[in-house]
Amino acid sequence: MVLEEEIEVYDVRLSSVGPGRATGSDVFHSPGGLDLAMKLHYLRVVYFFDSEAAQDLTIMKIKDAMFTLFNPYFITCGRFRRSESGRPFIKCNDCGARFIEANCNKTLHQWLATQDWPLYKFLVSHQVIGPDLSFSPPVLLQVTKFKCGGISLGLSWAHVLGDPLSASEFMNSWGQVMNNLGPKKLDNIPRPVPTSGQPGPEKDPVSAKRIDPVSDHWIPANNNKMDTFSFHLTSSQMNYLQAQIWGPSLAQTPPFESLCAMIWSCVARARPGSEPKIVTVCRPDPNNRANDIIGNNQMICKVEAGSECCIVDTNLSVLASMLADQGVDERKQIEEEIERDEGVSDFFVYGANLTFLDLEETNVYGLQLKGHKPTFVYYTLQGVGDEGAVLVYPWPKGSTKNNGVDGKFVTMILAEDEMVKVKSQLKLNGLLLEGN
Numbered sequence: 001m002v003l004e005e006e007i008e009v010y011d012v013r014l015s016s017v018g019p020g021r022a023t024g025s026d027v028f029h030s031p032g033g034l035d036l037a038m039k040l041h042y043l044r045v046v047y048f049f050d051s052e053a054a055q056d057l058t059i060m061k062i063k064d065a066m067f068t069l070f071n072p073y074f075i076t077c078g079r080f081r082r083s084e085s086g087r088p089f090i091k092c093n094d095c096g097a098r099f100i101e102a103n104c105n106k107t108l109h110q111w112l113a114t115q116d117w118p119l120y121k122f123l124v125s126h127q128v129i130g131p132d133l134s135f136s137p138p139v140l141l142q143v144t145k146f147k148c149g150g151i152s153l154g155l156s157w158a159h160v161l162g163d164p165l166s167a168s169e170f171m172n173s174w175g176q177v178m179n180n181l182g183p184k185k186l187d188n189i190p191r192p193v194p195t196s197g198q199p200g201p202e203k204d205p206v207s208a209k210r211i212d213p214v215s216d217h218w219i220p221a222n223n224n225k226m227d228t229f230s231f232h233l234t235s236s237q238m239n240y241l242q243a244q245i246w247g248p249s250l251a252q253t254p255p256f257e258s259l260c261a262m263i264w265s266c267v268a269r270a271r272p273g274s275e276p277k278i279v280t281v282c283r284p285d286p287n288n289r290a291n292d293i294i295g296n297n298q299m300i301c302k303v304e305a306g307s308e309c310c311i312v313d314t315n316l317s318v319l320a321s322m323l324a325d326q327g328v329d330e331r332k333q334i335e336e337e338i339e340r341d342e343g344v345s346d347f348f349v350y351g352a353n354l355t356f357l358d359l360e361e362t363n364v365y366g367l368q369l370k371g372h373k374p375t376f377v378y379y380t381l382q383g384v385g386d387e388g389a390v391l392v393y394p395w396p397k398g399s400t401k402n403n404g405v406d407g408k409f410v411t412m413i414l415a416e417d418e419m420v421k422v423k424s425q426l427k428l429n430g431l432l433l434e435g436n
Contacts, residue, residue: 008105009122009144017141018077018096020067027092029075029190031160033335033343034296036088037208040220040348041159042382043167044124048108051149053372059101062143065177070097072186073170073294076161080133082216083193087343088133088160092190100125100142100154108150112376117230117411120378124154128382130217150375153367160218163298164379165284165362170294172366179368186294194339205333206302207280209352209385210345220348224386224415229423230378231432232395233259233408240430245316253317253324256392259408260356261319262429263390263422267354267414268311270421275311276354276387278304281327283358300334300349301327323356351385351413359393380411388414 031039070077077097078090104111104122111119125140138158145151157167173183211220233241238255241262246252253261260281268275281301288297303322305311311319338347349355365373379391395407414422426432 009102010105011101011103013101015099015101016096016137017063017066017070017099018094019070019074021071023074023077023092023094027074027190029078029090029092030193031088031090031343032191032194032295033338034300034331035160035162036338036343037334037347037349038163038296039088039129039158039160040214040218040346040383041350042126042128043155043157043159043164044120044126044380044382045155045157045167045171046120046123046378047153047155047171047367047374048112048376048378049151049153049369049372050108050375053369054145054149054151055370057151057369059143061178063099065174066097066099066141068177069170069174069183072183073173075189075294076139076170078138079136080129080138082133085342085344087193089193090138090190096137097139097141098125098127098137100140102142102144104144104146106146107148108146108152108375109148111146111152115230117228117378117380120380123152125156126382127156128217128219129158129160130219131215133216158218159296159383162294163282163284163296164357164359165298166294166296168362168364168366172363175367175369179370184293189294191295203333205330205337206278206304207300207330207352208334208337208347208349210337210347212346214346219383220346220351220385222386224417226384226386226388226413227416227419228380228411228413229419230380230409230411231426233410233431234395235407237431238408244430245320253320254360255408256356256358256360257320257323258316259392259410259431260323260390261316262431263356263410263412263426264319264323264354265311265314265316266422266425266429267388267418269425270418277307277309277311278302278353279323280349280353280355281323281358282349282355284361286361299327299329300331301329302353303327348383348385350381350383350389351387354387355384355389357381357389357391359391362393364393365396378411381413384413386415388412
């Protein structure tokens with residue numbers, strides 16, 4: 001493993017890039033209730049391309065494509081303000097996204113071989129919005145050149161702009177511009193201030209947690225120090241897991257639910273006396289993605305095992321079936337709760353309960369440079385609450401494939417003092433190899 005002091009990301013340069021044409025004066029975008037519920041979360045994505053894909057890719061070419069991309073995505077170049085009532089909105093003033101250039105003293109292969117996930121903080125900005133809203137860009141992009149000629153593209157995406165599918169579409173559209181194809185047209189921005197409808201019966205959502213006001217520094221405070229760990233599951237391991245849970249039965253849940261059931265059980269064993277009886281599952285809404293490609297539209301489903309249920313003793317097939325079939329989508333309750341306070345109160349979703357984020361349908365590897373897909377893509381979250389979050393997305397297709405089941409990549413964000421226990425449980429159940 002390469003020690004942190006041996007990794008050097010140097011020659012860091014900062015600039016800004018915005019729309020190629022002026023947006024106009026007095027253009028405002030008002031995030032909806034679900035957007036504001038996610039405002040304390042940030043998606044961090046790093047795309048890795050080898051030297052063949054990055055050949056002749058200059059900073060000027062990257063910026064030129066960004067100028068074109070930001071014409072329809074102009075709200076991502078604005079800055080937050082507050083209305084007289086205190087509700088946040090975006091002033092679309094073309095201030096731009098922050099653009100970071102850097103170099104690394106390692107080759108792409110050396111970097112990927114370390115599998116030291118905390119080091120990835122050097123390849124993507126971890127800046128959050130605030131404490132000065134008017135100077136905080138919601139999007140930051142970092143280009144890091146490795147000494148072999150490969151590059152990484154790091155995206156810092158404020159979740160208030162949109163869910164992971166929105167962020168993925170943003171980057172994939174940039175790839176289309178790089179390949180001389182126009183970016184997608186956005187039909188849902190800018191949005192006006194939502195009209196206050198009749199709120200339903202007051203029923204606090206379980207999937208979103210209200211916290212003390214954070215003012216203009218948009219990051220939740222944790223009681224525990226959080227740790228991040230990632231691992232690759234081969235297709236053989238996924239097949240073994242499915243067989244372990246379901247045996248020869250044909251009535252299996254998809255791999256995502258089976259994998260999350262195992263992780264749920266492992267986390268419960270690491271929390272004796274306080275096992276998570278309620279979890280949250282977030283995934284794209286298949287019925288709400290026509291032209292609405294920016295915004296928080298993902299399903300936010302609570303799955304409740306019941307107070308009398310012992311997660312550790314519950315059969316994994318039962319947990320998997322609960323994750324697949326018993327989720328209750330709480331988006332409406334979350335939105336009503338936000339609007340009841342006119343968008344002023346502070347909430348968080350990821351880590352309010354143990355949260356499973358399904359990125360299977362997010363087209364993680366859709367960004368292409370000169371016809372080349374990324375060698376690897378890394379996703380993580382910032383701003384996760386104490387209960388933790390687990391991200392699951394596909395391993396590159398064709399890398400490891402067996403019996404039609406692709407491998408998976410998992411990123412876990414849990415309290416530091418329980419991560420060792422969870423990893424031990426994952427090894428006992430065959431999901432982690434001894435070297436991990």
